[in-house]
Amino acid sequence: MSNSKSNNPNNIALRVLFPTLINEAWYPNIEKERESLVSRIYEIRDGDKQGRELSEKQYVNGYTSYFTQKKLHNDRIFKNLLRFIREVAIDYATKQYWDLDKHTLELKGFWCNINGKNSYHRDHIHPNSQISGVVYLQCNEESPAISLKDPRAIRWHSVPPAKQNRPENSTYASITPGLGKLLMFPSWLEHGVPMNTSDEDRISMSFNFDLRAKARPWGKRK
């Protein structure tokens, strides 16, 4: 076995700065809960006339509870899923050395999405949050992958030609959905979902977390 010095006589080191970190996890209860979660999401859609009307304008052929259902986190059917999402969020914050002694991760949004045939999500970010993410509850091999955009200026600059597309040289990336797969990423990361050409609805739940100070940073109220 050759030593690393002979392989690298000039001691060249490639430093990685400003990485975009994404937590990927799998919901362990998915098989057990999938059916009830999916049927509850259809029930929410069917009972949400205003949400369907707004979705028709902003999210053609799809439904999202984002505009109208602000209390899904209180729905007991999502209790285990939310506990899991919180665990993954704490892991994500901890890995980045965020100060969870003096701050707490507060769930700011939790909503369901039904990507019907021919629906898509325009590219967007989630303002005023630190962590955003999605967990897939129904999808198949034809379901579209979430697309992620490099936030650095290089995306608008001159991208060097590469021999192959790799994480080291890409300015766009996509991650395929999977049943029970959870993706967690910075809220500033631009993302979207291409058109769903499958006959099956692609169903997911999305969320935002905000990092809030536990104590009032400007001192106690007198």
Ligand SMILES: [Fe+2]
């Ligand atoms: Fe999003």
